[in-house]
Amino acid sequence: MTIAEVSRKMDISADTLRYYERIGLIPPVKRSKSGIRxxxxxxxxxxxxAKCMRGAGISIEALIEYVALFQQGDDTITTRKQILIDQRDELEKKIEEMQGTLTYLNTKLEHYEDMMVPKERKLAEE
Known part of the structure; x- marks a missing residue:
């Protein structure tokens, strides 16, 4: 499959695919005799x-390390698993923080008309 086909199918730019390969976020892609991926x-x-992990905010550095270890073989299974555990823990913290922010916004919105509008009007008058 060409880079253009993959780009369309995976909804990711060709430049991003090249970048991911260049930095080791995905393993090297085989090339045809003419050098085309x-x-x-x-x-x-x-x-x-890579898309899923990046979409969740997992660091590029952690993913590059994971891919490099994967390429080294089964001796790295424990280390790779620990990377995923650490990243999961970080993601859970982020989700918890975001949930707190969402709760705060929802509370603010529930009381917006009653509390916030009068306060904002008063501030505007000052």
Whole structure:
């Protein structure tokens, strides 16, 4: 599959795909005799993984380390698992913080007309 096909299928720019490969966020993609990237289903799996993890806010550094360890083989399974555990824990903290912010906003919105509008009007008059 060409980079253009993968870009359309995975909804990710060709530049981002090249960047992900260049920095080691996905393993190197095999190339045709003419040097054109030829993405396999395995490559698509790595791209899906990277997109999902980046979408969740997982650091590029952690993902690069994970991919590098994966390429070293089964001796790194424990370390790779620990990276995922650490990233999950960080994500849970972020979700908790965001949930607190959402609760705060919802409370503010519930009382906006009664409390906030009069306060804002008073501030505007000063």
């Amino acid at each position: 030829d993405y396999s289903e395995k490559d698509l799996g790595w791209i899906s993984f």
